[in-house]
Amino acid sequence: MEEFEVSDASKKTKTVYISTIISIALVLLMLGLLGLVLVHAKNLSNYVKENIVLNIIVDEGAKEADVLAFQKELNANPAVKQTQYVNKELAARNLTQDLGEDFVNFLGYNPLTSTFDVYLKAEFANNKSIDALKASISKNPVVKEVVYQSSLIDMVNKNISTIGLIILAFAALLLIISIALINNTIRLAIYSQRFLIKSMQLVGATKNFIRRPFLLFAALHGLIAAFIAIIILLATLIYARKEVPEIIILNNYQEFGFVFIGLLIVGIFITGISTWFAVSRYLRLKSYHLYR
Numbered sequence: 596m597e598e599f600e601v602s603d604a605s606k607k608t609k610t611v612y613i614s615t616i617i618s619i620a621l622v623l624l625m626l627g628l629l630g631l632v633l634v635h636a637k638n639l640s641n642y643v644k645e646n647i648v649l650n651i652i653v654d655e656g657a658k659e660a661d662v663l664a665f666q667k668e669l670n671a672n673p674a675v676k677q678t679q680y681v682n683k684e685l686a687a688r689n690l691t692q693d694l695g696e697d698f699v700n701f702l703g704y705n706p707l708t709s710t711f712d713v714y715l716k717a718e719f720a721n722n723k724s725i726d727a728l729k730a731s732i733s734k735n736p737v738v739k740e741v742v743y744q745s746s747l748i749d750m751v752n753k754n755i756s757t758i759g760l761i762i763l764a765f766a767a768l769l770l771i772i773s774i775a776l777i778n779n780t781i782r783l784a785i786y787s788q789r790f791l792i793k794s795m796q797l798v799g800a801t802k803n804f805i806r807r808p809f810l811l812f813a814a815l816h817g818l819i820a821a822f823i824a825i826i827i828l829l830a831t832l833i834y835a836r837k838e839v840p841e842i843i844i845l846n847n848y849q850e851f852g853f854v855f856i857g858l859l860i861v862g863i864f865i866t867g868i869s870t871w872f873a874v875s876r877y878l879r880l881k882s883y884h885l886y887r
Contacts, residue, residue, distance in 0.1 A: 612784065615780050615781065615783075615784045615816060616819050616820050618776070618780045619780060619866060623820055623821055623858050624827055624828065626769065626770065626858065627828045627854060627855075629765070630858070631832075634850045636758065641717035643751060643755070644715070644720035645715065645716065645720065647747070648713065649712075651710060651732065652708050652710050652742065653709040653710060653739060654736065654739040657737045661737050662680070673716075674716060674719035674728055675714070675716070676716045678714070680709070680710075681709065681710050683707045722749060725748065729743075778869040778873075781866060781869035781873055785809065785873035785874055785877065792805055792878060796878060802875075802878055805878065806874050806878075810870055810871065812870075814866065816866055817862035817866035820866075821859045821863070824858055825855050832851075
């Protein structure tokens with residue numbers, strides 16, 4: 596009979612621990628998904644900014660050697676990510692292809708000019724940096740005019756900042772909710788062990804001695820839950836890449852690694868802290884309060 600009671604209690608304990616791990620894994624999964632959203636949001640922001648084009652119209656009297664030297668100068672600029680030179684012949688071919696008819700033969704001449712399409716690095720994609728770059732390159736005799744849409748750049752930066760603040764606010768809210776959910780899950784798990792805690796205390800065990808195994812189990816549960824969440828996230832990424840191959844543009848494996856390491860740290864830290872406070876609570880309780 597006694598062996599049956601011990602076995603039954605052991606099964607109940609295992610069930611509590613399994614449900615605890617699953618609950619923590621689901622919470623960490625939500626945090627991981629939000630972390631991936633933040634990574635994608637940052638990369639998407641950079642992707643949009645780095646595709647803003649600064650058009651430099653080349654003077655018609657400029658020599659080809661001077662134009663190529665100017666392009667090398669542009670590429671060496673720390674604000675420039677890449678440049679693309681489109682001479683007037685190439686521009687005419689592209690426009691003819693878009694229109695579906697040869698406008699050069701119709702007009703009798705090529706009215707287009709040679710241009711540079713300049714793509715800036717994300718941190719320099721703002722009007723202040725672009726104005727400084729424009730003032731610098733406009734001094735070159737090769738340059739006839741520098742054209743860009745300042746209103747579009749302002750709108751892009753404003754919208755990205757607004758979206759970033761919304762995501763950060765949502766992240767903070769979700770983090771608070773996640774901590775509360777994990778804390779409540781841990782407290783319920785420790786609640787089932789309250790009599791064991793008090794029994795160990797009554798036979799003379801120190802508080803640190805009683806806490807130690809609970810903290811070790813908490814760290815182990817947090818680690819297992821984090822690994823479960825990471826496996827699900829990896830499966831989600833693989834599925835997303837198969838369904839939407841273009842998403843590879845936004846992938847950054849190093850940052851994803853930071854997200855996964857962050858999940859491991861958060862899983863161990865929150866479960867450890869929650870367990871510490873939950874066990875300490877029952878260590879402070881009087882024996883008759885355990886039945887309430």
